[in-house]
Amino acid sequence: SNLSASVASASNAVNPVDDGLQVICAWPVSGSYGAGSRVLFYVLVVTTVFARKLDWIKSAALSTALPLSTAAAVHGIVLASLHRDTAVDMDIYGAFQMCSLGTLVVPLMIKLTKSHEFSTHTGRRIMFIWAGLVLAGLICLDIEFFRAQTFPCLEDGQGNPMSSNPKRFPYGTNVTCKLTCSETDGPFSPIRIGSANNIYKIPAPNTLTFGAATLVAAGCCIHTIIWMVVMTERFNTRTNSCETNEPISGTQATKGSMNDVNLMVHLFLSVAAIPVSGCAAVAIIIVSEINFFSGPVNYQSEALANI
Template structure:
């Protein structure tokens, strides 16, 4: 007696599904690998002339002069009077970038603003710790430094938010049917490479601070030297450092001010005065904060090195101002 037809159909179905299962899994794996292994790109405005190589070198020279020539007041004052406004303007720029965020595009000026804000907030406290001048303990000096620190702190917070919100997109072809390699060094830069993204001067995205000759926008690979995630963490760390510095320096400023205001003896002591006790507390504070000097210095040098490597990488350096352009 022949077997039921449903048995044959069931067997055929099982065999068919068993044979098709590896094929389906392989197809799914191929699709997943193509997505995960594809090159990540962004739609970005290039670094503007305000943060070009020449401007950054000028800023580094001013900061280094303020630190190493801190005993010469006229040189230190001249360097600080230029370096501090540069960091402050970069902080304001960071606030504007966060306020005028465009979801599908990244303004590469975030790296330039971050570089100046981070170096400023690391080096200026270092210079104050090493300086023996009392100009920072005056009423006006305290207010100026805290206004500057508060502005830079706000800028760093906005830059951290902007780095966190940056979006990358997978790129499979250049928009004209040509495959794109996952190696960023082989990426075909140019206006014709769109990676199927809406990214051009005519079609957008548009930004009110990128108009006129500065509205050029391109599809470039996502930075790999200093990624958006790493920059977010470093910016957050600089924010924490700035807050701690403001708290510590508040106590130090108060100690210095009081030591000059009174020398009245403290009752119940063997001739000790408030000024003497403040000097002792200040000396203890100097010893406890001695580790902050090499840590801040090494952090600043590390940010400069990594930041410059990132600036001269192909994605960030594309269409950026040359070294000769200052300002």
């Protein structure tokens, strides 16, 4: 018997036990982040960048894009505050999409534009408040991605071994995966009631995984914090410009010369930040759209033809 146990142990070491397909209990992506809403948001953010010299077009697009990303940030805060351990609201992907693109594209537009509205005290205060709210939403979404749990599904509804290929997952069947997930048994969410309470067992997203989304959201948070710090420093530099000839104690330099140095450094950083932010925004759009149209995330979401 000891020999048999040793052989079985060695066999398991060479061929580890298959954990099966990782699944989640999830509410599908709502219509607020459907394909039509996302395309509209993309058009708005692209317009703010490429039509930045036309103030009336830029203002109209920006006044629509900023509230959308703000609403997504508030939604992210609500999702984090109403977290359910055994379920995931797939709207976290939609909210993350709008918040991340907002924090990447809006600073890019401000760097490229020469409009005076962003250099005034009121304009910078509004942008600072908006950035702080979106940052709070990104932090909450980052926490939600980190807390998302997956569960192994070893058998299908007929007792056969479950394939590890997500494309072969039997959606909508009586697959239990030993997971409580139904409209009658729960989990329940106060923001998913009425006709929006449909909840399903789906494979865990494998294009933009929860771990990858956690890292990307953290990077967007860092980018937003840096932008807010730079925006504050630039505003302080402008407000103190009247004291340009006042010498700095202990040196022969004046505050005006140091301001010129700071502005030059900011100029070089802006030149480097423009292509980096642009490429990051394009990459997020491409990867996220592939993820949105993948089987698990697209399941039971509102089709573009229904809009």
